[in-house]
Amino acid sequence: MTRRTARLAVPMLLLSALTGCVGSAGEPHTLVLSATGTAALENVTYTVGGETVEEKTATLPWEKTFQIRSGKWDLVIRHRAGDVQAIATVDGKLLTQGAGGGTGTGQVQLSGSIDD
Known part of the structure; x- marks a missing residue:
């Protein structure tokens, strides 16, 4: 490595480390949606990555894991008597x-977005 290359590489590595970009560009995030409680569920509907799924036979505890780079997501849990978290x-x-x-x-409804 020449002195000129070293002078350019060090500031670039420092900038990348400060902005959190080292090794993370384009990597997917792990999104976990989960629910617990005592209620009987009528259904669980979630939208992740533009795809909507309705589960009519879901029970508590309930959990789904997704790998997503970015985008909006939504979770709607319809329940009967009891509690849901x-x-x-x-x-x-x-x-x-x-x-x-x-x-x-x-x-119970949760929604959000992941920005990469």
């Missing part, structure tokens, strides 16, 4: 959470 994590870090419950029917 829903959590979304990205790369192991809490992104958002919500809860619902009672003696009748209800709904």
